[in-house]
Amino acid sequence: MTKRKYLWLIIIIFACTHVGRAQSWHPAVLTRRITHPQPMTGLVLWPAEAKARHATYGNAIQLEFAYCLPCKVVTGCREDGTIEYDWSWFDRILDDVASRSHQLIARFRYEYPSSRDVDGQRGTTAVPDYIKQRTDYTETFAENPNNDGPTWYADWSNVELQRFTLQFYADFARRYAHDARLAFLEVGFGHWSEYHIYGTELALGRNFPSKDFQKQFFEHLDTVMTGIPWAVSVDAGDKRYSPVAGDSALMALTFGAFDDSFMHKTHELSSGGGFNERCWNAVGRGTRWQRGVCGGEISYYSRNDQRSFLSPDGLYGHTWAEQAAKYHITFMIANDAPRGDVATPERFRDGSLATGYRFVVRQCETDGRRTRLQVANEGVAPIYRDAWFAIGPIRSDTSLRELLPGGERWVEIAAAPNADGSNVQIVSDCILPQQAIEFEADIGVQ
Numbered sequence: 001m002t003k004r005k006y007l008w009l010i011i012i013i014f015a016c017t018h019v020g021r022a023q024s025w026h027p028a029v030l031t032r033r034i035t036h037p038q039p040m041t042g043l044v045l046w047p048a049e050a051k052a053r054h055a056t057y058g059n060a061i062q063l064e065f066a067y068c069l070p071c072k073v074v075t076g077c078r079e080d081g082t083i084e085y086d087w088s089w090f091d092r093i094l095d096d097v098a099s100r101s102h103q104l105i106a107r108f109r110y111e112y113p114s115s116r117d118v119d120g121q122r123g124t125t126a127v128p129d130y131i132k133q134r135t136d137y138t139e140t141f142a143e144n145p146n147n148d149g150p151t152w153y154a155d156w157s158n159v160e161l162q163r164f165t166l167q168f169y170a171d172f173a174r175r176y177a178h179d180a181r182l183a184f185l186e187v188g189f190g191h192w193s194e195y196h197i198y199g200t201e202l203a204l205g206r207n208f209p210s211k212d213f214q215k216q217f218f219e220h221l222d223t224v225m226t227g228i229p230w231a232v233s234v235d236a237g238d239k240r241y242s243p244v245a246g247d248s249a250l251m252a253l254t255f256g257a258f259d260d261s262f263m264h265k266t267h268e269l270s271s272g273g274g275f276n277e278r279c280w281n282a283v284g285r286g287t288r289w290q291r292g293v294c295g296g297e298i299s300y301y302s303r304n305d306q307r308s309f310l311s312p313d314g315l316y317g318h319t320w321a322e323q324a325a326k327y328h329i330t331f332m333i334a335n336d337a338p339r340g341d342v343a344t345p346e347r348f349r350d351g352s353l354a355t356g357y358r359f360v361v362r363q364c365e366t367d368g369r370r371t372r373l374q375v376a377n378e379g380v381a382p383i384y385r386d387a388w389f390a391i392g393p394i395r396s397d398t399s400l401r402e403l404l405p406g407g408e409r410w411v412e413i414a415a416a417p418n419a420d421g422s423n424v425q426i427v428s429d430c431i432l433p434q435q436a437i438e439f440e441a442d443i444g445v446q
Contacts (some may be wrong), residue, residue, distance in 0.1 A: 028371065030364040030421035030441040036349070037062050038438065039431040040183045040385065041356025043348055044105060044295075044333040047096055053338055054100055060349035062435070063183055064097045065105045065297075065333050067192070069126035070168060071118060077130045083167055087175065094181035101434040103183035105295075105331060108168075109193040114149025123150035131161055140207050145191075145199030153197070153207040162213055170224045177227030180432050184293055184331070184384075185230045186258055187221065189214075194260050195235035195242060202240065211243040215250060222253040229293045229384040231256030237282030245282040256292025256384075257283050262332060263309050263323055264299035265316050280327060289328035290404060293384045297333035307340025310351050321354045328381040328405070330356045357383045359400065361441040362408070364421065371424070372412040375439075377403045387428035387437055391415035395427065 036059055037043075044063045045053065072089040090106075097104045110125045118124040123141075131137055137160070140153045154161060169187070176182050189209050190197045197208055204210050209217070221230060234257045236242040244250045259276055266273030280288075288294060299305040309315045314322070324332070332355065337343035343351070358379035365372050373389055373396075382402045388395040389411050396411035403409050417424050426437040 024367040025365045025372070026367070027443065028364045028366045028417050028421060029419065030361055030373075030417070030424060030443040032361070032439050032441045034353070034358065034438045034440055036438070037352035038356055038358070039428070039435040040103065040383065041330050041379075041381075042332075042352030043337070043355070044331050044335070045338075046333075046335045047093065049335050049338070050097070050100060050102065056345050057338060057348055058100060060345050060352055062102055062352070063105055063331050064100075064102050065107070065335075066093050066097075067112065067117075068093070068106050068108045069118060070108055070110070071126045071128045074128035074130070074164075074168075077128075077164075081163070081167075083164065083171060085171065094179070098181045098432055101432060103432065103435075104181060105184045105186065105333075106182060107186035107188075107193055108172075110154045110189070111151060111191050111193075111197070113145060113151040113191055123152050125152045125154050127154050127161065128164065131158065131164060134158070134160060137161065140203075142200045145197065148191070148199065151191070151200070153200070155206070156204075156209045156213070157206055162209075166217065166220050169221055173224045173226075173228060178429070180430055182228065183430075184256075184295070185225070185228050186232070187230055188233045188236070190241070192260070193233070195233040195238070204241075208241065215243050215247065218244070218250050218253055218255065222255070229256060231258045231293055231295065232283075233257070234259045234276065234279040234283055234296075237279035239282075251283075251285075254291045257288050257294050257296075259296035259327075260333075261299040261301060262296045262327075263315050263318065263320070264301040264305060267299070267316075268318065271316060289381055290402075293330050294328055294381065295331035295333075296329075298337070300336075304340075306334055306336035308342050309334070310337060310343045310347050320351055324354045325380045330381045330384070354380070356381050357400075357403075357405075359403075359426065359437070359439040361439055361443065364417070364424070364441065364443045366416050368416055370412060370414055371417050372410060373424075374408060374410055375400065375403065376408045377405050378440075379405055381405065383437075385428065385430040387426050387430070389413060390425055390427045391417060391423050400426070 039062050042062050044065050047064050050064045073085050073087050075086050076084045114122050137155050137158045139155050142151045188195045232255050236244045267276045269277045298309050356379050360376045360378050361373050363374035386399045386401045391413050394415040396413045398411045
C-alpha cells in the first residue's frame with residue numbers, strides 16, 4: 001500500500017468513526033412541571049408578615065425583605081482603621097428567614113424618617129456610634145420632611161463616614177458572598193436608602209453624598225460585590241441627586257434597580273406623570289435587567305395599591321403580569337397584599353410565578369455516556385446567580401446564569417440519564433438545601 005493510499009484509509013476511518021459518534025446521540029425521556037415559585041424570584045413579604053402567614057402563604061413566596069442597620073453590627077474601629085463587627089444581629093435575621101425555607105433581600109440604611117429601631121428615639125440615623133462620637137461629625141435634622149416625621153441626616157462631609165461606608169460593603173461582601181441565606185442586596189442613600197430626601201433641602205456633600213463620592217461608591221461596589229447581586233433605587237436616575245445617568249462608565253456597571261413605588265397611579269408615562277418610568281429609562285435604557293436584578297415594592301401611595309394590584313383587572317389600567325414583563329421584574333415586595341381581599345394564597349403564588357426566570361428543556365439527548373439539553377428561558381428575567389443542570393454530582397459544562405428571556409442554550413453533562421430522566425436536576429450553590437429550581441420538560445421517546 002502506498003503512503004498516499006494509507007493516508008486516505010486513515011481519513012476514511014476517522015470520518016466514519018466521527019459520523020458514527022455523531023449518529024450515536026438519541027432522544028432521552030424527560031418530563032417535568034414547575035409547581036411553585038422559583039428560588040430568588042417572586043412576591044416578597046417582610047419577616048413578621050411571612051412568619052404570621054407561613055401556614056397559608058409560605059409556599060407562595062421564596063423571598064423576604066428587611067431593612068438592616070450598620071450600627072447594629074459595628075462595635076468599633078481600631079486605631080489602624082480596621083472596623084470591628086459583631087454580625088450576630090444580622091445572622092439572626094438570616095437564620096429566621098431561612099427557617100421558613102426563604103432567602104433574604106437586605107437593605108442597609110442610615111436614614112429612616114420617624115423610625116425608632118435604632119435607639120427608641122424617632123428618626124435616629126443608623127450610623128455607627130464610633131463615628132457619631134467624633135468631634136468632626138455633626139448630623140442635621142428635619143422636623144417633618146414630606147410629612148414622614150422627624151429625621152436626622154448623616155453628615156456626608158465627614159471623611160470617616162465615607163471611608164467606613166466603602167469598607168463596610170467590602171467587609172460585608174467578604175463575609176456573605178457565598179451565604180445561601182442571602183439572595184440580593186439593595187443599596188442607596190437618603191430616606192430608606194431610596195435616593196431621595198423629599199421635604200428636606202438637598203445639600204450634596206452634607207445631608208446627601210457628593211456626586212464624586214457616589215461615583216466612587218458605585219465603582220467600589222462593582223469591584224467588591226462580585227458574589228452578591230446588588231441593586232440601587234431607580235431614583236438614582238434623577239440627576240439632581242446622582243451622577244449615574246450622565247456617566248457612561250457608571251451606566252456600564254453591573255448593578256440592578258429597584259422601584260419602591262411600583263404601579264402607583266402616575267408611574268407610567270402613559271398615565272400622566274411618569275416619573276418612575278423616566279427613572280427606569282435613565283438608569284437602564286431598557287437593558288439594565290440584562291446586567292442586574294430588577295425589583296422593588298408595590299406602591300403605598302394609596303392604601304389600596306398593595307391590596308389590589310393582583311386584581312385580574314389590574315391597577316390604574318395595567319395588570320401585574322404586564323408590568324412585571326415590561327420591567328423584567330425578578331422580585332417585588334407586596335407585604336400588605338394579603339391584608340386585602342384580592343391576594344389569596346393561590347393568586348399570590350401565581351403573581352410570584354409571573355416574575356423571574358422559567359426554564360424549559362426543549363430537547364434532551366444522550367449517547368449513553370453524556371447528556372445534552374437544549375434549554376430555553378420562557379420567563380421575564382434571567383437568573384442572576386450560577387445554576388447548572390446536573391446528573392448526580394456531575395454538573396453541566398455551562399451555567400444557566402444570564403440566559404435571557406427568549407434565549408436558548410445547549411448544555412452538556414458528562415453523565416447519562418436514567419430511563420425516566422428523574423436524575424436530571426438543576427443545582428445551585430446559591431440556594432438553600434430546602435429549595436429547588438424546577439424546569440418544564442415534555443420529552444418522550446416515540
